[in-house]
Amino acid sequence: METSGTVLLLVEHVGDHLRTASLPAITFGREAAARHGGGLILLLIGPGASAAAADAATYGAQVLTVEGPGLEHPLAETWAPIIARIAREQGASVVAATATSTGKDVLPRVAALLDAGMASDVTGIAGPRTFQRPMQAGNIIARIEVATAIVVASVRQTAFPPAHPVGAAGAITAVAAGPIDPRGAAFVSLSASDSARPELTDAKIIVSGGRGMREGKNFKILEELTDLLGGAIGASRAATDAGLVPSDWQVGQTGKVVAPELYIAVAISGAIQHLAGMKGSKVIVAINKDPEAPIFQVADYGLVTTWEVALPTLIAEVKKLKAAQL
Amino acid sequence: MKILVTLKRVPDPEQKVKWKGNALDLSGTNWVPNQFDEYAVETALRLTENASAGNARDGEVVVATIGPKDVSQQLRSALAMGADRAILVDGSDDNLDAELVARAVVKLVEQEKPDLVLMGKLAADSEDNQVGQLVAGYLNWPQATFAAGIAVVDDGKALHVIREVDSGVEIKRVALPAVVTVDLRIIAPQAIKNGKTAATHAYADGPRYASLKGIMAAKKKPIAETTLAALVPGSALRVKTVAIEAPPSRKAGVKVGSVEELVQKLHNEAKVL
Numbered sequence: 001m002e003t004s005g006t007v008l009l010l011v012e013h014v015g016d017h018l019r020t021a022s023l024p025a026i027t028f029g030r031e032a033a034a035r036h037g038g039g040l041i042l043l044l045i046g047p048g049a050s051a052a053a054a055d056a057a058t059y060g061a062q063v064l065t066v067e068g069p070g071l072e073h074p075l076a077e078t079w080a081p082i083i084a085r086i087a088r089e090q091g092a093s094v095v096a097a098t099a100t101s102t103g104k105d106v107l108p109r110v111a112a113l114l115d116a117g118m119a120s121d122v123t124g125i126a127g128p129r130t131f132q133r134p135m136q137a138g139n140i141i142a143r144i145e146v147a148t149a150i151v152v153a154s155v156r157q158t159a160f161p162p163a164h165p166v167g168a169a170g171a172i173t174a175v176a177a178g179p180i181d182p183r184g185a186a187f188v189s190l191s192a193s194d195s196a197r198p199e200l201t202d203a204k205i206i207v208s209g210g211r212g213m214r215e216g217k218n219f220k221i222l223e224e225l226t227d228l229l230g231g232a233i234g235a236s237r238a239a240t241d242a243g244l245v246p247s248d249w250q251v252g253q254t255g256k257v258v259a260p261e262l263y264i265a266v267a268i269s270g271a272i273q274h275l276a277g278m279k280g281s282k283v284i285v286a287i288n289k290d291p292e293a294p295i296f297q298v299a300d301y302g303l304v305t306t307w308e309v310a311l312p313t314l315i316a317e318v319k320k321l322k323a324a325q326l
Numbered sequence: 327m328k329i330l331v332t333l334k335r336v337p338d339p340e341q342k343v344k345w346k347g348n349a350l351d352l353s354g355t356n357w358v359p360n361q362f363d364e365y366a367v368e369t370a371l372r373l374t375e376n377a378s379a380g381n382a383r384d385g386e387v388v389v390a391t392i393g394p395k396d397v398s399q400q401l402r403s404a405l406a407m408g409a410d411r412a413i414l415v416d417g418s419d420d421n422l423d424a425e426l427v428a429r430a431v432v433k434l435v436e437q438e439k440p441d442l443v444l445m446g447k448l449a450a451d452s453e454d455n456q457v458g459q460l461v462a463g464y465l466n467w468p469q470a471t472f473a474a475g476i477a478v479v480d481d482g483k484a485l486h487v488i489r490e491v492d493s494g495v496e497i498k499r500v501a502l503p504a505v506v507t508v509d510l511r512i513i514a515p516q517a518i519k520n521g522k523t524a525a526t527h528a529y530a531d532g533p534r535y536a537s538l539k540g541i542m543a544a545k546k547k548p549i550a551e552t553t554l555a556a557l558v559p560g561s562a563l564r565v566k567t568v569a570i571e572a573p574p575s576r577k578a579g580v581k582v583g584s585v586e587e588l589v590q591k592l593h594n595e596a597k598v599l
C-alpha cells in the first residue's frame with residue numbers, strides 16, 4: 001500500500017476541548033511525523049467534534065472531524081472502520097492514539113482492518129517503525145519493530161510530555177461518516193464517575209491507600225491529605241477488590257498508570273503489578289508498618305510505622321508548611 | 327452456549343526476571359496460566375452452568391492455546407476446573423505476535439463455531455492487549471473489551487457487558503456471536519448473570535480451584551492437537567522484538583525516622599512540597 005508519511009492521530013475531546021490524555025499522543029505524533037517525513041492529522045469523532053476542532057487546530061496540525069448519528073459513543077465497531085478508511089484515504093504511515101480505554105479498545109481493531117502490525121503502550125520512539133515499550137509488568141523494556149507498511153501505535157500517556165499549542169492554526173475539514181454498521185453492538189448506559197479532584201493520570205501528587213487501610217471509612221484521612229495537597233487519590237487492587245474504594249481508583253498494571261511528581265503509598269505492600277503503575281513517579285514515599293515490604297525498594301523516602309500513627313502528624317505538618325508558605 | 331476460551335502460559339509474574347546477557351534466561355521458569363485467561367475460564371464456566379442446581383452443565387467450554395507441547399499442563403488445569411475439552415496449537419511461544427495468535431484463533435473459530443470467544447484482556451508477559459480486538463476485527467464480530475461483568479440477555483442471543491472505562495462504568499450490548507475480553511473484576515462473586523443460575527447467587531471470590539474429582543475427570547478429557555503452521559501457513563512476524571533491556575533502576579532511597587523529617591526532606595531536598 002502507498003503511504004505518504006502522514007501520521008493520523010485519534011484525539012478525544014470533552015466539551016469543546018481536547019482531553020488532556022490526548023496531548024502526550026500529539027507529542028508522539030509530531031515526532032513520528034518528523035521521522036516519516038509527513039504531516040500530522042488530528043482526527044476527532046463523535047458529537048462535539050466540530051466544536052472541539054478549533055482547540056485541536058491550535059496544535060498546528062490539520063484537523064478532520066467526523067460526526068453523525070450512530071457515533072455518539074466510542075463503539076469500536078463503528079469507529080474503527082472510519083479511522084481505517086481515513087487512514088487509507090490519507091495514505092497514513094502511522095495511526096496512533098493515547099492508550100486510554102477508548103484507544104486500547106479501538107486501535108487493535110483498526111490494525112485488523114488495515115492489516116497492519118501494532119505497537120501497544122509505546123514509551124519511546126527509536127526509529128520510524130521501532131519503538132520502546134514495557135513488558136512483564138515493567139520488568140523489561142523491549143525494543144520492537146513493526147514490519148508492515150502502516151504502523152498502528154498506542155501511546156503511554158505518562159511517557160510523553162503533553163503537547164503545547166503552537167502559533168499557527170491548522171485547517172479544519174469535516175469528513176462524511178459514511179455508512180455505519182454497529183455489527184450488533186450497542187451502547188446501553190454509562191454511569192459517569194465524577195470527582196472534584198484532578199484525574200489520577202493528570203495529578204501532580206497522588207496519595208494511594210492499600211489493604212492495610214482495612215475499612216473504606218479509613219480512607220477519609222487519606223482524602224484529607226489528598227485535598228490538602230491538591231492531589232488525586234489512588235488505591236491498590238486489594239483495596240478496590242475488597243470494596244473499600246471505587247475500582248477506578250486502582251493504580252497498577254490493570255489500573256491507571258501514573259507518573260506524578262510525588263506518590264505517597266500508604267499501607268501498600270508493593271506487588272509488582274502495583275509497581276508497574278507507579279514506578280515512573282518522580283518521588284515515591286512509602287508508609288508501611290512492615291520494614292520488609294517491597295514498596296521500600298522503590299521508595300525514595302520510607303517511613304516504617306502505621307498509618308494510624310503517621311497520618312494525623314503528616315496532615316498537621318503539611319498544614320504547618322502550607323501556612324508558612326502563605 | 328458454546329464458548330471458546332483462549333489461554334496462554336506466561337512466566338510466573340511473582341518470579342524475579344533472570345538475565346543472560348542481553349536476553350532473558352528462561353531456564354527454571356515457572357510457567358503459569360495467564361491470570362486473565364484463568365478468569366476467562368472461570369467466566370465461561372459460570373456462563374455455562376446452573377449454580378443453583380448443583381452446577382449442572384449447560385453448554386460447552388473449549389479451551390485453546392498456542393504454544394509448545396508443555397502447555398498441555400496448563401490446559402489440564404483448565405479441564406480440571408471444569409472445561410469440557412481443549413485444543414493445543416503447537417508453536418513456539420517466543421516466535422509469536424498478536425497478529426499470528428489472532429489469525430490462529432480465527433481459524434479455530436471457523437472450525438468450532440462458538441457463540442462466544444472469551445479471552446483475557448491482556449497477556450501478563452507481552453502485555454499487548456490486542457488479540458481479542460484483532461480477532462473481533464478479522465471476524466467483523468462485535469467486541470466487548472475489559473469486561474467487569476456479564477449478563478446474558480434476549481434469551482441467550484446477546485450479552486450486556488459491564489466495562490470499566492476512563493469516564494466511568496459502561497454497559498455495552500453485544501449480539502452473539504461476539505468476542506469478550508475479561509478484566510479483574512469479572513471474578514467477583516456476582517459479576518456473571520447467566521439467566522439460569524439464581525440472580526441472587528454469590529460465587530466465592532476468584533477462579534475456582536480444581537477438585538480432586540475434577541483433576542481425575544480432566545485426565546480423560548480430550549486435548550486435540552494441531553500446529554500453527556497448519557492453521558496459519560507461511561506467516562511471518564509483523565511485530566518483532568529486536569532487543570530487550572532492564573528498566574532503569576531507581577536509586578536506593580532512605581528510611582526516615584519521623585513524619586517531621588519526612589516533610590522536611592520532601593520540602594527541602596526533593597522540593598515536591
Ligand SMILES: Cc1cc2nc3c(=O)[nH]c(=O)nc-3n(C[C@H](O)[C@H](O)[C@H](O)COP(=O)(O)OP(=O)(O)OC[C@H]3O[C@@H](n4cnc5c(N)ncnc54)[C@H](O)[C@@H]3O)c2cc1C
Nearest residue numbers: 210211212236237238252253254255267269274289306307
Ligand atoms: C493479573 C493481576 C493483575 C493485578 N493488577 C494489579 C493492579 O493493577 N494494581 C494493584 O495494586 N494490584 C494488582 N494486582 C494485585 C497485586 O498482586 C497485589 O495483590 C496487590 O497490589 C496488593 O495490594 P496491597 O498492597 O494493598 O495489599 P497487601 O499486599 O495485603 O499489603 C498490605 C500492606 O499494608 C501494610 N499494613 C497493614 N496494616 C497497616 C497499618 N495499620 N499501617 C501501615 N501499613 C499497614 C502491610 O504491612 C502490607 O504491606 C494484580 C494481581 C493480578 C494477579
Ligand SMILES: Nc1ncnc2c1ncn2[C@@H]1O[C@H](COP(=O)(O)O)[C@@H](O)[C@H]1O
Nearest residue numbers: 332333334392446448449454455456457
Ligand atoms: N499464545 C497464545 N495462546 C492462547 N491465547 C493467547 C496467546 N497469546 C495471547 N492469547 C490470548 O489473547 C489475550 C490477550 O493477549 P495479548 O493481546 O497478547 O495481551 C490473552 O489473555 C489470551 O487469552
